[in-house]
Amino acid sequence: MTAPELETQILDAVDKFLERDVKPYVLEFEHADRYPEEMVEKMKSLGLFGSIIPEQYGGMGLPVTTYAKIVERVSAVWMSLSGIFNSHLIMAAAVTRFGTEDQKRKYLPKFASGEIRGGLALTEPNCGTDLQAIRTVARRDGDRYLVNGTKTWISNGIHGSCFALLVKTDPTAEPRHKGTSLFLAEKGPGFTVSRKLEKLGYKGIDSAELIFEDYAIPAENLIGGKEGFGLRHALGGLELGRINVAARGVGVAMAALDDSVRYAQQRETFGKPIAQHQAIQLKLADMATRVEAARHLTRAAAEAYDRGERCDMEAGMAKLFATEAALENSAEAMRIHGAYGYSKEFHIERYYRDAPLLCIGEGTNELQRILISRQLVARNPI
Numbered sequence: 001m002t003a004p005e006l007e008t009q010i011l012d013a014v015d016k017f018l019e020r021d022v023k024p025y026v027l028e029f030e031h032a033d034r035y036p037e038e039m040v041e042k043m044k045s046l047g048l049f050g051s052i053i054p055e056q057y058g059g060m061g062l063p064v065t066t067y068a069k070i071v072e073r074v075s076a077v078w079m080s081l082s083g084i085f086n087s088h089l090i091m092a093a094a095v096t097r098f099g100t101e102d103q104k105r106k107y108l109p110k111f112a113s114g115e116i117r118g119g120l121a122l123t124e125p126n127c128g129t130d131l132q133a134i135r136t137v138a139r140r141d142g143d144r145y146l147v148n149g150t151k152t153w154i155s156n157g158i159h160g161s162c163f164a165l166l167v168k169t170d171p172t173a174e175p176r177h178k179g180t181s182l183f184l185a186e187k188g189p190g191f192t193v194s195r196k197l198e199k200l201g202y203k204g205i206d207s208a209e210l211i212f213e214d215y216a217i218p219a220e221n222l223i224g225g226k227e228g229f230g231l232r233h234a235l236g237g238l239e240l241g242r243i244n245v246a247a248r249g250v251g252v253a254m255a256a257l258d259d260s261v262r263y264a265q266q267r268e269t270f271g272k273p274i275a276q277h278q279a280i281q282l283k284l285a286d287m288a289t290r291v292e293a294a295r296h297l298t299r300a301a302a303e304a305y306d307r308g309e310r311c312d313m314e315a316g317m318a319k320l321f322a323t324e325a326a327l328e329n330s331a332e333a334m335r336i337h338g339a340y341g342y343s344k345e346f347h348i349e350r351y352y353r354d355a356p357l358l359c360i361g362e363g364t365n366e367l368q369r370i371l372i373s374r375q376l377v378a379r380n381p382i
């Protein structure tokens with residue numbers, strides 16, 4: 001089968017799953033903030049937890065361009081669902097890119113099947129953007145490390161069992177990033193989930209605070225086997241994370257547009273569908289243009305990633321534009337829908353609650369602008 005044929009087959013399977021097993025239940029799961037166990041089982045059988053894990057380690061080995069299309073489709077139906085495999089795959093990507101051969105053989109097949117699921121544990125109560133300020137410490141103790149500290153806002157924290165955990169192995173190192181290390185941390189004694197965090201949107205998926213108290217982790221779980229590369233390994237995964245979030249932004253922006261195009265032809269005021277009022281037409285045109293532009297930027301970043309090029313600027317631009325597009329389109333969709341946009345019986349209010357997260361996660365949009373600007377100057381020296 002050629003790569004385009006394979007992509008078509010996979011996207012068709014994803015569309016069928018979304019149509020049959022997700023769409024009819026979104027409102028129910030969203031408003032009950034219920035974890036979608038059955039959908040997770042179906043995502044396992046679709047192979048989504050291994051979509052970009054190399055075939056030799058049990059995954060599908062899909063290019064990130066195809067993966068971004070999957071994320072866009074899933075997010076257009078229910079963004080929360082994408083969060084269950086997105087940060088899981090960023091953890092897997094850190095192992096694929098930087099792990100030892102033993103780590104790859106031990107973990108990647110189980111990540112790919114979804115037998116072990118998890119995510120990224122970087123953020124702490126005192127820092128998110130400035131990850132060099134983390135306070136979680138891992139001290140060497142023979143052939144293991146003892147970890148103490150707190151992580152917060154960790155997606156899949158309750159239902160996941162393994163996390164790429166960023167710690168300080170040398171809290172006094174200068175520059176600070178040289179004291180960081182990234183471990184694969186499986187739940188066990190000393191690793192507890194202290195609470196589920198309540199939030200505005202992104203319902204159904206668990207966000208949790210994790211506490212480590214003399215949690216013993218084998219030295220062989222240090223990703224790459226050498227201390228001091230934690231931040232580099234974590235941020236290497238975030239390039240993929242940014243493409244991922246950009247694709248979510250495209251999905252949410254598109255869902256807000258599609259619902260609005262439909263509604264504007266159904267709803268009549270002053271004797272004609274509101275789609276025939278110029279004020280609404282202007283909104284629809286801007287919304288559609290944002291979706292197209294966001295999709296192109298996301299595809300360009302994914303293509304650069306697949307070619308193995310440095311793509312932090314491209315991924316940053318895609319993330320920035322697509323997530324702001326999701327925010328603007330969800331607000332415009334709410335205006336177009338009038339009171340129904342405010343109703344929990346429609347999806348618009350969910351897009352409106354979900355979109356702001358996209359502007360915060362995987363590096364805030366303020367940070368993206370700074371990174372884009374730095375790269376611009378670095379790539380164009382005089």
Ligand SMILES: Cc1cc2nc3c(=O)[nH]c(=O)nc-3n(C[C@H](O)[C@H](O)[C@H](O)COP(=O)(O)OP(=O)(O)OC[C@H]3O[C@@H](n4cnc5c(N)ncnc54)[C@H](O)[C@@H]3O)c2cc1C
Pocket residue numbers: 087119120121122123126127128129130152153154155156199202207357360361362363364365366367370
């Ligand atoms: C629902 C949800 C899920 C999440 N999932 C995860 C997860 O799975 N794993 C994980 O590790 N984290 C996760 N996070 C945390 C997320 O990554 C952080 O919230 C994010 O990185 C921002 O960090 P912060 O909240 O500490 O904000 P801060 O870093 O405190 O930033 C506050 C404000 O200051 C701005 N700012 C900071 N530094 C600068 C600067 N140098 N220049 C200009 N402006 C600046 C920021 O842009 C922001 O506007 C999640 C968060 C949420 C809400």
